[in-house]
Amino acid sequence: MAGPPLYILLCSGEHEKVQIAAMMASLGAVSDRPVEVFVSMNALAVFAKAVPAEGRYHGGAFARLMRDKGAPDALDLLRQGRELGDLKIWACSMALDLHGWGVGDLVADLFDGALGLTSFLSDAERGQLVAL
Amino acid sequence: MSLRPDCFVVVLLARTLDWNFATAPDGSNSMPERHKIDARGAYCPGPLMELIATLRHSEIGDEVEVWSSDKGSASDIPAWVAKARHELVGVNQEGDHWAIVVRKAR
Numbered sequence A: 001m002a003g004p005p006l007y008i009l010l011c012s013g014e015h016e017k018v019q020i021a022a023m024m025a026s027l028g029a030v031s032d033r034p035v036e037v038f039v040s041m042n043a044l045a046v047f048a049k050a051v052p053a054e055g056r057y058h059g060g061a062f063a064r065l066m067r068d069k070g071a072p073d074a075l076d077l078l079r080q081g082r083e084l085g086d087l088k089i090w091a092c093s094m095a096l097d098l099h100g101w102g103v104g105d106l107v108a109d110l111f112d113g114a115l116g117l118t119s120f121l122s123d124a125e126r127g128q129l130v131a132l
Numbered sequence B: 001m002s003l004r005p006d007c008f009v010v011v012l013l014a015r016t017l018d019w020n021f022a023t024a025p026d027g028s029n030s031m032p033e034r035h036k037i038d039a040r041g042a043y044c045p046g047p048l049m050e051l052i053a054t055l056r057h058s059e060i061g062d063e064v065e066v067w068s069s070d071k072g073s074a075s076d077i078p079a080w081v082a083k084a085r086h087e088l089v090g091v092n093q094e095g096d097h098w099a100i101v102v103r104k105a106r
Helices: A015-030 A061-069 A074-084 A093-099 A117-124 B005-016 B046-056 B073-084
Strands: A006-010 A035-039 A087-092 A113-115 A128-131 B034-038 B063-068 B087-094 B097-103
Touching: A006 A015, A006 A117, A015 A035, A015 A061, A015 A074, A015 A087, A015 B046, A035 A117, A074 A087, A074 B046, A087 A093, A093 A113, A113 A117, B034 B046, B046 B063, B046 B073, B046 B097, B063 B073, B073 B087, B073 B097
Parallel strands: A006 A035, A006 A128, A035 A087, A087 A113, B034 B063
Antiparallel strands: B063 B097, B087 B097
């Protein structure tokens, strides 16, 4: 049943892209695919611990629809994927450095650590890579 | 009323071999349960994730009935069930929602 590993490179902080990344990651993980997500660039700020929940997501018209209709929260989907399947989430070490952050500055219980892009891309050669 | 000899033999065999006619398919002595999830109003992939979480804590043979108003669930859940090698018992549209029943097979 297991498919090839899925590697998601998430760079955009737009709510729509964060949401689809979380959906792909969680659904892949619960479908017996190993999944790894690499969070970098503007996306990293979405996961900052200091950001209040109501200010976490920014996007366009569809982001407003998701908010107004109560679509599942992206961070909750990622937590479910980790609980129910094989899902690892990495913070880009370069993006952390530029922010002056450590993994401890990100929301709790989501990240497996910091990783460099080279390592992530090397691992991704084993499976399917999607970039958002 | 007298007991027929063949019935007597069956009863004797049952007691000797400790047959339990209420034994569940997996050999346990507990009967399968049906768990219900009302996921009406939840959007994709919420109903599927709730189903998976419930199956994770269920016994083999248990059934989970999901009520979902999300149109995609009617196809997404059967697709996942086939991939995960559980049993799809039924998909029925009932008014404003679908009732999808899954039996845990492994």
